[in-house]
Amino acid sequence: MGAAIERIEKKVKPNLVTGASGFVGWHVARRLLEKGQPVRALVRLGSRVRELDGVETVTGDLRDAGSLERAAAGCGVVYHVAADYRLWAADPRELYESNVEGTGNLLRAARAAGVERFVYTSTVGCIGIPAGGAGDETTAVGLEEMSGDYKKSKFLAEQRAVEFAGEGFPVVIVNPTAPVGDHDVKPTPTGKIIVDYLKGEMPAYVDTGLNLIDVRDTAEGHLLACERGKPGTRYILGAENLTLREIFERLERISGRRAPSVRIPYPVAYAAGVCSTAWAEITGKPPRAPLEGVRMARKKMFVRNARAVRELGLEPAPVYKALERAVKWFRDNGYCG
Numbered sequence: 260m261g262a263a264i265e266r267i268e269k270k271v272k273p274n275l276v277t278g279a280s281g282f283v284g285w286h287v288a289r290r291l292l293e294k295g296q297p298v299r300a301l302v303r304l305g306s307r308v309r310e311l312d313g314v315e316t317v318t319g320d321l322r323d324a325g326s327l328e329r330a331a332a333g334c335g336v337v338y339h340v341a342a343d344y345r346l347w348a349a350d351p352r353e354l355y356e357s358n359v360e361g362t363g364n365l366l367r368a369a370r371a372a373g374v375e376r377f378v379y380t381s382t383v384g385c386i387g388i389p390a391g392g393a394g395d396e397t398t399a400v401g402l403e404e405m406s407g408d409y410k411k412s413k414f415l416a417e418q419r420a421v422e423f424a425g426e427g428f429p430v431v432i433v434n435p436t437a438p439v440g441d442h443d444v445k446p447t448p449t450g451k452i453i454v455d456y457l458k459g460e461m462p463a464y465v466d467t468g469l470n471l472i473d474v475r476d477t478a479e480g481h482l483l484a485c486e487r488g489k490p491g492t493r494y495i496l497g498a499e500n501l502t503l504r505e506i507f508e509r510l511e512r513i514s515g516r517r518a519p520s521v522r523i524p525y526p527v528a529y530a531a532g533v534c535s536t537a538w539a540e541i542t543g544k545p546p547r548a549p550l551e552g553v554r555m556a557r558k559k560m561f562v563r564n565a566r567a568v569r570e571l572g573l574e575p576a577p578v579y580k581a582l583e584r585a586v587k588w589f590r591d592n593g594y595c596g
Contacts, residue, residue, distance in 0.1 A: 274291050278340035291482070301317055320361075346448060354409055379433070381417040386562055388562070433494050434494065436471065437472070454594045464523065476496070480496035494571055497575070500561040528548070
């Protein structure tokens with residue numbers, strides 16, 4: 260009888276999800292709810308979680324250690340999805356405060372609360388990409404190869420997670436590629452590419468490439484990492500390597516809007532990024548073409564997901580239907596004018 264009661268108590272421990280008011284975090288929370296698991300969402304003051312009935316919300320901030328201790332209390336699992344995801348910030352210190360120090364704060368709070376599993380959401384930007392090839396979790400990479408403050412802050416945050424795992428705390432790391440789909444509220448930089456395309460604000464393209472994945476598969480990958488992942492191990496959550504031109508060709512078929520046919524040479528794109536970012540420094544308004552984004556575009560971010568497929572059982576679907584959902588959702592919700 261006592262063992263049965265203990266099992267019941269373990270089942271009702273909530274899963275703490277950070278970033279549930281955003282894109283990937285929202286889908287992680289929804290997938291947990293679909294599986295009948297209780298969800299506690301950490302939200303900042305003034306934020307809210309939309310269209311997720313049954314979620315318990317707690318107000319806090321990654322920079323406020325006390326609020327994280329209260330949020331983690333009584334939780335069985337933490338999914339740390341939240342991040343300050345900006346390719347330009349008027350004050351770059353904000354990125355490090357939230358992404359690096361905030362991750363450390365949450366790891367300490369979770370460990371003190373006796374959390375049984377911690378899934379940290381890193382980024383494919385922390386994966387090494389060999390020249391002309393596809394990277395994986397074993398490709399050597401260092402901080403000096405991180406372009407811009409966002410990628411640097413995420414790289415340093417990932418190292419915090421690795422350190423805690425090395426000390427015996429059960430931290431599993433996932434590195435999503437570029438998720439696409441519905442409910443990209445902000446939107447993310449990848450979602451903004453789709454929105455700009457639908458608005459006719461993509462007259463040309465650069466020769467770059469991304470690995471796309473259905474955001475629903477990204478969410479499922481988080482749950483699989485919690486269930487089957489090895490502490491201290493990284494797992495790329497990705498699906499299809501596509502050039503930007505190939506992405507636009509798919510969007511053309513889905514949306515009916517003609518894809519751009521003019522390719523911009525990288526030096527021209529770089530010059531535009533320099534000018535756009537310099538103007539942002541003067542005005543304080545985000546640049547239309549952040550220099551960090553242009554630098555990232557110089558290298559095709561192609562990766563392999565073999566470890567996640569083999570060890571987690573990830574089975575990502577083709578991304579075409581996810582792009583269809585993204586186009587419909589952005590149009591239905593007034594993002595396209």
